[in-house]
Amino acid sequence: MKVEKKEVEGVKIIKLTGQIRISTQNEFKDLLDNLAKENEGETVIISMDGVIYMNSAGLGIIIDTYKKFKEKKGRMILCNLTPDISKLFEVTRLNRFIEIYGTEAEALSKL
Template identity: 35%
Template sequence: MRLETQTQNGKVVISVKEERLDAHNSSELKEHILKTLEEGGRDLVVVLSDVKFIDSSGLGALLSGYKNASQRSGTLVLSSLQPRVLSMFELTRLNRVFEIYPRLQDALSSQGVS
C-alpha cells in the first residue's frame, strides 16, 4: 500500500495513495495508523482524495484508527473524500462518527484537530 505521511501544523497527515481501500490493503493502513500513534502522533488527518472505492474492511481500518486515537486523547479526522466514498460513510452513518472535511486545509484548521 502506498501511504505518504508528513507533519503539517503539528498534525500528522496520512495520504492514502491507492484507488481502493479494501480487504486486500486495509490492514496495512490500520497498522500504519497504530504505529503512528505509538510513535507519538496525536492528531491525525487521513486524506482519501485518491480513494475511489472503499469496502467494509477499509471502513473498519479507519474506525479502528479513530478508536485508538481517541483512547490516546488524540483525534483522527478525514479529508478530501470522493463522492462515492463519502456516500459509503453516509450509508453506514459513519459520517456521524468521523469529522469529514472537504479539503485538507479545512481539516488542518479545524477545532476537531487540536
C-alpha cells in the same frame, strides 16, 4: 496502496492513494495501528482523495483506529473523501461521529 506523509504546523498528514480491499487491508490496518501508537494524544489528518475504493473491512479498520485515538485523547480526522467514499460514510452514518472535512485546509483550520 501508496502512502505519503508530511507535517503541517506540527500536525501529521497522511495522504492515501489506491484501493482498500482484501489485498491491501492488512497493510492499511498496520499503517493505522502504527499511526495510533506513534501519535497518542495527538491529531492526525488522513487525506483520502486518492482512495477510489474501500471495502467494509476498511471501514472497520477506520472505526477501530478512531476509537484508539479517542481513548488516548487524540484526534483522527479524515478529509478529501471522493464522492463514493463520502457516500459510504453517510450511508453507514459514520460521518456523525468521525470528523470529516472537505479539504486539508478546512481540517487544519478546525484544530
